[in-house]
Amino acid sequence: MIRLAIQKSGRLSDDSIKLIRECGISFLSASSKLKTEATNFPLEILFLRDDDIPGYVADGVADIGIVGQNVLVEEGLQQLSVKNLGFSKCRLSLAVSKGAEYGDITSLEGKSIATSYPNLLQEYLTSKGVQADIHTISGSVEIAPSIGLADAVCDIVSSGSTLISNGLREVETVFKSEAVLIANQNLDAEKNKLLKQLLFRMEAVQRAQK
Ligand code: PRP
Numbered sequence: 662m663i664r665l666a667i668q669k670s671g672r673l674s675d676d677s678i679k680l681i682r683e684c685g686i687s688f689l690s691a692s693s694k695l696k697t698e699a700t701n702f703p704l705e706i707l708f709l710r711d712d713d714i715p716g717y718v719a720d721g722v723a724d725i726g727i728v729g730q731n732v733l734v735e736e737g738l739q740q741l742s743v744k745n746l747g748f749s750k751c752r753l754s755l756a757v758s759k760g761a762e763y764g765d766i767t768s769l770e771g772k773s774i775a776t777s778y779p780n781l782l783q784e785y786l787t788s789k790g791v792q793a794d795i796h797t798i799s800g801s802v803e804i805a806p807s808i809g810l811a812d813a814v815c816d817i818v819s820s821g822s823t824l825i826s827n828g829l830r831e832v833e834t835v836f837k838s839e840a841v842l843i844a845n846q847n848l849d850a851e852k853n854k855l856l857k858q859l860l861f862r863m864e865a866v867q868r869a870q871k
């Protein structure tokens with residue numbers, strides 16, 4: 662039996678479930694349940710917060726997982742990456758209030774920026790030689806400028822509708838992301854065999870979609 666962690670609800674959830682089903686794996690998914698077993702493959706599925714998935718896979722609580730590269734790289738666990746999955750594409754971007762003056766990245770010198778991705782943001786600012794005050798918050802980042810918490814935000818953009826509905830304007834791309842399959846690095850022989858079988862099926866699904 663191999664244990665897979667996927668996002669419980671969010672941008673990755675539907676496409677993660679779709680990929681598993683396209684691999685020919687059947688399971689019941691009640692939205693209230695945090696755990697389910699496949700009926701035709703030795704697979705257990707855990708439904709978790711995406712931010713928790715890399716840590717659980719690193720610790721071996723889950724054997725494998727599907728997460729965004731944004732979360733994986735922010736947490737410094739890119740060594741767990743096995744395969745890019747090509748869905749849930751998004752970008753980590755800097756955004757300012759619609760009316761704010763902005764020329765280039767140096768406009769953020771000395772300003773405060775709210776984000777849930779302090780490491781990716783710091784690396785980007787350092788590469789540009791800009792010093793800013795990073796406020797790490799775990800959610801509702803988009804609201805920060807309008808309540809006076811920060812001058813700018815650095816958050817995930819997919820369709821862009823969250824930015825628009827909060828009166829924000831995207832000004833820089835910090836990191837590009839897509840879903841990735843990750844695995845614990847000390848899987849036993851049986852789990853490794855199951856992972857190989859899953860990879861084989863995923864590659865067939867990807868080939869069929871091209
Ligand atoms: C991100 C981001 C916004 C949303 C943007 O959250 O924080 O809430 O997606 O998408 P949009 O451009 O299509 O409006 P995410 O799904 O990464 O997960 P979270 O719940 O962990 O913040």
Ligand code: ZN
Pocket residue numbers: 710711712
């Ligand atoms: Zn998250």
Ligand code: MG
Pocket residue numbers: 801
């Ligand atoms: Mg969000």
